[in-house]
Amino acid sequence: MIYTSAELENKINLAIAELNFKNEPNSLFAPIKYILSLGGKRLRPILAYMATNLFSDDIEKTTSPAIAIEMFHNFSLLHDDLMDNASLRRGQPTVHLKWNASTAVLSGDAMLIDAYNYISKVPENVLSDILKVFTTTAMQVCEGQQFDMDFEQRLNVKEFEYIEMIRLKTAVLLAASLKIGALLGGASKKDVEQLYDFGINIGLAFQLKDDLLDVYGDTQSFGKEIGGDILSNKKTFLLIKALENSNEKDNATLQKWISAKNFDTDAKINAVKKIYDELNLDFITNKLIQKYYLAGLKCLSEVDVSEDRKRELLIYTNNLMNREK
Amino acid sequence: MIYTSAELENKINLAIAELNFKNEPNSLFAPIKYILSLGGKRLRPILAYMATNLFSDDIEKTTSPAIAIEMFHNFSLLHDDLMDNASLRRGQPTVHLKWNASTAVLSGDAMLIDAYNYISKVPENVLSDILKVFTTTAMQVCEGQQFDMDFEQRLNVKEFEYIEMIRLKTAVLLAASLKIGALLGGASKKDVEQLYDFGINIGLAFQLKDDLLDVYGDTQSFGKEIGGDILSNKKTFLLIKALENSNEKDNATLQKWISAKNFDTDAKINAVKKIYDELNLDFITNKLIQKYYLAGLKCLSEVDVSEDRKRELLIYTNNLMNREK
Numbered sequence: 017m018i019y020t021s022a023e024l025e026n027k028i029n030l031a032i033a034e035l036n037f038k039n040e041p042n043s044l045f046a047p048i049k050y051i052l053s054l055g056g057k058r059l060r061p062i063l064a065y066m067a068t069n070l071f072s073d074d075i076e077k078t079t080s081p082a083i084a085i086e087m088f089h090n091f092s093l094l095h096d097d098l099m100d101n102a103s104l105r106r107g108q109p110t111v112h113l114k115w116n117a118s119t120a121v122l123s124g125d126a127m128l129i130d131a132y133n134y135i136s137k138v139p140e141n142v143l144s145d146i147l148k149v150f151t152t153t154a155m156q157v158c159e160g161q162q163f164d165m166d167f168e169q170r171l172n173v174k175e176f177e178y179i180e181m182i183r184l185k186t187a188v189l190l191a192a193s194l195k196i197g198a199l200l201g202g203a204s205k206k207d208v209e210q211l212y213d214f215g216i217n218i219g220l221a222f223q224l225k226d227d228l229l230d231v232y233g234d235t236q237s238f239g240k241e242i243g244g245d246i247l248s249n250k251k252t253f254l255l256i257k258a259l260e261n262s263n264e265k266d267n268a269t270l271q272k273w274i275s276a277k278n279f280d281t282d283a284k285i286n287a288v289k290k291i292y293d294e295l296n297l298d299f300i301t302n303k304l305i306q307k308y309y310l311a312g313l314k315c316l317s318e319v320d321v322s323e324d325r326k327r328e329l330l331i332y333t334n335n336l337m338n339r340e341k
Numbered sequence: 342m343i344y345t346s347a348e349l350e351n352k353i354n355l356a357i358a359e360l361n362f363k364n365e366p367n368s369l370f371a372p373i374k375y376i377l378s379l380g381g382k383r384l385r386p387i388l389a390y391m392a393t394n395l396f397s398d399d400i401e402k403t404t405s406p407a408i409a410i411e412m413f414h415n416f417s418l419l420h421d422d423l424m425d426n427a428s429l430r431r432g433q434p435t436v437h438l439k440w441n442a443s444t445a446v447l448s449g450d451a452m453l454i455d456a457y458n459y460i461s462k463v464p465e466n467v468l469s470d471i472l473k474v475f476t477t478t479a480m481q482v483c484e485g486q487q488f489d490m491d492f493e494q495r496l497n498v499k500e501f502e503y504i505e506m507i508r509l510k511t512a513v514l515l516a517a518s519l520k521i522g523a524l525l526g527g528a529s530k531k532d533v534e535q536l537y538d539f540g541i542n543i544g545l546a547f548q549l550k551d552d553l554l555d556v557y558g559d560t561q562s563f564g565k566e567i568g569g570d571i572l573s574n575k576k577t578f579l580l581i582k583a584l585e586n587s588n589e590k591d592n593a594t595l596q597k598w599i600s601a602k603n604f605d606t607d608a609k610i611n612a613v614k615k616i617y618d619e620l621n622l623d624f625i626t627n628k629l630i631q632k633y634y635l636a637g638l639k640c641l642s643e644v645d646v647s648e649d650r651k652r653e654l655l656i657y658t659n660n661l662m663n664r665e666k
Contacts, residue, residue, distance in 0.1 A: 044487040095450060099443040118424040121446060122487055125420060128450065129479045132457055136472045143468060147461045154454045162369040162447055 017073050018325060021062050021332040028061040031079050032086065047111045047123040048130070051090050054106040059336070060085045060193040066329045067197025067211055070321045077139060078200050081146065084134035085193050088150075091127035092157055094120060099165065128154075142199050149199075153192035160185025167251045171259060171271070178256050179220065187219025203319075210315045217312030218333055221305045225337065227252040228301045231289060234340055243285035249274045253304070254297045258288075266291045309337050342398050343650060346387050346657040353386040356404050357411065372436045372448040373455070376415050379431040384661070385410045385518040391654045392522025392536055395646050402464060403525050406471065409459035410518050413475075416452035417482055419445060424490065453479075467524050474524075478517035485510025492576045496584060496596070503581050504545065512544025528644075535640045542637030543658055546630045550662065552577040553626045556614060559665055568610035574599050578629070579622045583613075591616045634662050 019027075032052055037045040061082035068078040096102075097110040098120040104110065112120035135150050136143065163181040167173045194215040198208045230245040231254060245252050258270060270291060273284050292298070312333070316326060344352075357377055362370040386407035393403040421427075422435040423445040429435065437445035460475050461468065488506040492498045519540040523533045555570040556579060570577050583595060595616060598609050617623070637658070641651060 038484075041484055041487040041491055043491060044484060095446055099446055117442075118490060121420055121424055121449075122483055122490075124446075124450075125453065126480060126483045128453055129476060129483065132472070133476045133480070136469070136476065140465075140469055144461070144465055147457070147472075151454060151458045151461065155451060155458070158447055158451045158454065159363075159366055159369060162366040165443060165447075166366055166368060 018328055019065065019069055019075065020328055021066070021335075024062045024065045025058050027065070027079070028058045028082055028086065029055075031083055035083070043115070043119060044123055044126055047094075047115055047119055048127055050114070051094055051105070051111060051127075052087075054108055056090075056106060058086060060089055060189060062332065063190060063215065063329075064193040064197035064200075066332065067194040067203075068201035069197075070211075070319065070325050070329065071198065071201030071203045071207075078197055080134045080137040081150075081196050081200065082193075084131045084150070085189070085196070087127050087131040087134060088154060088157075089189060091124050091131060092161070094124040094127065096161060098124070099161070138200065145199055146196050149192050149195050153188050156184045156188045160188075164251075168249075170251075171274070173251050173256050173259075175253075175256060175260065178251065178253055182220060182223040183216060186223045187216045190219040190222065191215025207319045207321070210319045214312045214315035214319075217308045217315065218336065221308035221312065222336055224253055224301055224305045224308070225339070227254055228298070228305070229339075229341065231292060232298055243281070243289070246285050246288045247281055253301055254292055255288075257297055257300060258291055258295055261295050262291060266294070305337065309333075343653050344390065344394055344400065345653055346391070346660075349387045349390045350383050352390070352404070353383045353407055353411065354380075356408055360408070368440070368444060369448055369451055372419075372440055372444055373452055375439070376419055376430070376436060376452075377412075379433055381415075381431060383411060385414055385514060387657065388515060388540065388654075389518040389522035389525075391657065392519040392528075393526035394522075395536075395644065395650050395654065396523065396526030396528045396532075403522055405459045405462040406475075406521050406525065407518075409456045409475070410514070410521070412452050412456040412459060413479060413482075414514060416449050416456060417486070419449040419452065421486060423449070424486070463525065470524055471521050474517050474520050478513050481509045481513045485513075489576075493574075495576075496599070498576050498581050498584075500578075500581060500585065503576065503578060507545060507548040508541060511548045512541045515544035515547065516540030532644045532646070535644045539637045539640035539644075542633045542640065543661065546633040546637065547661055549578055549626055549630045549633070550664070552579055553623070553630070554664075554666065556617060557623055568606070568614070571610050571613045572606055578626055579617055580613075582622055582625060583616055583620055586620050587616060591619070630662065634658075 035052070037049060039045075064082045064085060065075050065078050068075045093105060094111050097105055098112045098117060101112075102110050103113055108114075110120075111123060115123075132150075135146060138146050160181055160183070163177070164185055167178075167181065191212045192215070194211040195208055198211045203211070227245065230252065231243065233242055244250075245255075249255075255270075259267065262270060269287060273279070273288055276284065313330075316329070316333075319326070360377070362374060364370070389407045389410060390400050390403050393400045418430060419436050422430055423437045423442060427435050428438055433439075435445075436448060440448075457475075460471065463471050485506055485508070488502070489510055492503075492506065516537045517540070519536040520533055523536045528536070552570065555577065556568065558567055569575075570580075574580075580595075584592065587595060594612060598604070598612055601609065638655075641654070641658075644651070
């Protein structure tokens with residue numbers, strides 16, 4: 017039987033709702049329950065389940081590692097929000113503001129450890145392989161976050177550096193979710209690697225889409241304010257291309273807005289967006305998204321499984337690429 | 342062959358010196374190299390090696406988990422120093438001061454992940470058991486740190502609560518080092534548990550000794566300032582007993598010094614120490630240390646191994662108990 021993404025989302029949300037945490041020390045565990053309750057797309061668990069389901073009807077054994085991956089993802093959000101001093105996460109106060117910085121550090125640490133608790137609950141015959149994937153990936157995510165922070169101090173970030181950063185910070189965890197799911201489904205080594213590469217490509221496309229939606233998304237459906245990345249001078253693909261491709265005058269304008277301390281937010285967003293428009297960055301970014309998406313589809317097409325088993329994963333991926341939020 | 346603690350200390354220091362870290366992002370890995378290079382007793386790796394060595398002459402397989410345990414310990418120091426806003430670690434600037442808070446968060450995360458990298462490199466037949474010990478212990482250390490932070494806000498911490506806190510924050514990691522070492526040495530289930538209980542008891546004694554040395558240590562041999570815990574109002578065993586046992590007048594004096602904002606440091610140390618002296622806390626603490634030490638020795642005596650194999654571990658433990666720093 018092939019599960020739909022809605023069924024899988026429901027399944028992982030149920031499993032997360034049923035997680036048991038100790039009562040004491042409450043100051044350690046309450047923030048963990050809080051951040052896990054804020055929801056989200058549950059993209060990574062769904063991909064893990066779908067990868068198992070490509071090869072096997074039995075997806076139960078994927079629940080524990082799916083929890084591990086979602087736990088790890090939320091750990092990284094919790095610590096990233098602290099490091100970026102973000103005030104909102106999914107529309108709610110971040111942990112370091114609702115509690116304090118120390119709580120954010122320690123509760124995050126506990127989530128990372130708990131992620132290893134759940135990843136260790138896979139069948140013994142795949143434990144060693146899955147641990148290796150998980151640990152390699154977790155380290156890469158840290159490296160990606162460090163590059164992202166390093167880029168904040170630079171105006172000369174190159175496109176290839178940016179792609180490598182989002183590969184580490186975002187794509188490898190999507191790819192690892194698929195790889196772990198495939199290992200649990202009993203996939204061949206070749207299919208495991210094809211799914212990993214599929215994940216890298218859709219991960220890159222996914223993040224580029226995120227960058228694009230921040231500027232060109234529909235305010236209502238995007239669910240957050242348009243232009244947040246512009247206001248915080250985040251080195252997105254669009255800003256990097258704009259700094260790279262703009263003429264002297266536009267480049268000076270960009271740098272002026274980046275270094276401005278007091279400004280009208282709408283004025284800044286409009287000024288930067290105007291340069292993006294002139295440089296056709298909507299089109300350029302979409303072209304790159306398409307490139308990675310198609311490269312991903314090619315990898316998936318080479319997975320040795322019937323087309324009807326792939327259908328749900330294809331639909332789900334397609335929806336991710338065409339999402340408006 | 343039975344290794345001495347000096348040989349084992351040398352062995353783990355060599356292994357740590359030979360660790361390879363990526364060059365980039367340097368801002369992620371440089372702090373890890375830094376904190377690992379600051380040294381320390383390497384107590385936990387030595388205990389792990391010694392536990393293996395009780396049962397087996399081959400201690401090579403213990404190197405990787407010993408690195409993992411030392412990496413984890415240093416991760417916890419790094420994040421604790423950030424949370425406690427400590428300025429010095431082993432006489433050198435702490436990571437969050439030498440770099441910044443974000444670097445301390447992320448480099449610590451990377452160390453925790455790297456600890457799992459090394460703990461996963463044990464033989465497959467013990468991987469699952471060792472992972473369970475490691476993860477359970479890591480979570481307990483976080484719980485202990487949270488209780489420690491919670492206690493800062495309280496004046497009514499009870500002795501039993503304090504003992505439970507140091508069991509979690511300190512003793513379980515010593516005990517787990519011995520347990521993991523014993524599992525690698527092929528010890529029986531009963532011996533593994535006896536060594537774990539030995540570790541809990543000497544861990545409690547070890548931390549109580551630390552509390553005592555802060556007040557009654559010899560300045561020169563202790564290597565750090567006497568009275569640091571008194572100045573920072575740290576809820577040590579001595580302060581908890583003093584708050585519990587003192588008469589109304591002394592209790593008021595203690596509370597006055599705890600809440601004092603501006604004070605002469607020597608005056609505070611002398612005033613608090615005078616109350617400790619009157620209450621005989623040197624004697625009371627030493628009695629409790631002896632109690633745990635003897636309980637530990639009893640556990641070790643029940644380990645089914647010849648006396649000459651236990652000799653180095655006994656000498657090492659005895660030195661820990663009688664240390665002046």
